[in-house]
Amino acid sequence: MMLLRHFEIQQPASVAEAVQMLAHFGEDASLYAGGTELLLAMKHDVLRYRHLIDVKVIPGLDRVERDDGIIGIGATATHRSVERASVVRSHLPVFVEMEQHVANVRVRNTGTLGGNLCFAEPHSDPATLLLVLGASVIAEGPQGRRGIAMEDFLTAPYETCLGREEVLTRIHVPITRPNQRIAYLKFQVHERPLLGLALALETPDNGDTFSSARVAVGCVSPSARRSASAEGFLTGSRSVVENNLSLAAEALADGAELEDDHQGSAEYKRHLIHVFLRRAFQKALG
Ligand SMILES: Cc1cc2nc3c(=O)[nH]c(=O)nc-3n(C[C@H](O)[C@H](O)[C@H](O)COP(=O)(O)OP(=O)(O)OC[C@H]3O[C@@H](n4cnc5c(N)ncnc54)[C@H](O)[C@@H]3O)c2cc1C
Numbered sequence: 001m002m003l004l005r006h007f008e009i010q011q012p013a014s015v016a017e018a019v020q021m022l023a024h025f026g027e028d029a030s031l032y033a034g035g036t037e038l039l040l041a042m043k044h045d046v047l048r049y050r051h052l053i054d055v056k057v058i059p060g061l062d063r064v065e066r067d068d069g070i071i072g073i074g075a076t077a078t079h080r081s082v083e084r085a086s087v088v089r090s091h092l093p094v095f096v097e098m099e100q101h102v103a104n105v106r107v108r109n110t111g112t113l114g115g116n117l118c119f120a121e122p123h124s125d126p127a128t129l130l131l132v133l134g135a136s137v138i139a140e141g142p143q144g145r146r147g148i149a150m151e152d153f154l155t156a157p158y159e160t161c162l163g164r165e166e167v168l169t170r171i172h173v174p175i176t177r178p179n180q181r182i183a184y185l186k187f188q189v190h191e192r193p194l195l196g197l198a199l200a201l202e203t204p205d206n207g208d209t210f211s212s213a214r215v216a217v218g219c220v221s222p223s224a225r226r227s228a229s230a231e232g233f234l235t236g237s238r239s240v241v242e243n244n245l246s247l248a249a250e251a252l253a254d255g256a257e258l259e260d261d262h263q264g265s266a267e268y269k270r271h272l273i274h275v276f277l278r279r280a281f282q283k284a285l286g
Helices: 017-028 038-043 079-084 086-093 093-100 105-110 113-119 126-133 228-233 238-254 266-285
Strands: 008-010 031-034 051-054 064-067 069-076 134-139 145-149 152-156 168-172 179-186 193-204 212-218
Touching: 017 031, 017 051, 017 134, 017 168, 038 193, 064 086, 069 086, 069 238, 079 086, 079 093, 079 105, 079 113, 086 093, 093 126, 093 179, 113 126, 126 168, 126 179, 126 193, 134 179, 179 266, 193 266, 212 228, 212 238, 212 266, 228 238
Parallel strands: 008 051, 031 051
Antiparallel strands: 064 069, 069 168, 134 145, 134 168, 179 193, 193 212
């Protein structure tokens, strides 16, 4: 039988107080948002903490708002509230679509976007899409506030670049521009996705040419990642890019450190990258 050990919930009134609590309790404490990952890991005795610092009670930390070319998403906004926020629906429809397919409605109602990113479980959706959207995050710690590009945030499976006493406060996502074509696709057999693939193309002429491209793959890699060499194959005229899709998929797979595991062989994952890059290209332009 799985049992949760005794712990105490701390309720900070501000991010600054949460940071002070992290310093005060040290290794005995963890931040806690929806608890969908953390409490499960504690039930399995993989993680042990005597104090959980509940960031959900911090006023305003769940705000989702438009601000000068970006959508700012508070770290404690749940997947469901992001999916339903009118500014996200108006300016980042691809993000809404991704959020609608995260987990199930029960997890989406409780789990937060910040918790998803901070737990850094490789089989997750948001980070892959945030990479091609050019997102960044804001963290606050004893040294003050800093911005971190999404590329630098995830460092390894279950690891981010956050310091022990830092709190993720916001996720900044640039608003999609009219000359961008973006798609996110996932493939899932079990509880967590096996592949996530995001593609963003910039086209000055409604899809005849692509002046720049961003492509990222997640779930099959230790962390979601872009591939500069794959992106190189995805710029130029539409016919050139169409002919290059296989080369781009190979480059994406080469950069992903594919491994055989219970979800499938490395060869199978390489095949999926080919299929899903082609589908993402069609979807982005459709
Ligand atoms: C059945 C199931 C299916 C799922 N399917 C998917 C899926 O298809 N796709 C997908 O992407 N995800 C999936 N997930 C993961 C889900 O998205 C996450 O569980 C959820 O978003 C985590 O958020 P939380 O608020 O519950 O985090 P918590 O469990 O509260 O915290 C997770 C970690 O993040 C840290 N943390 C939380 N907030 C902060 C903060 N503000 N600053 C610093 N650190 C912080 C905590 O200390 C902890 O280490 C699934 C989960 C479950 C249980």
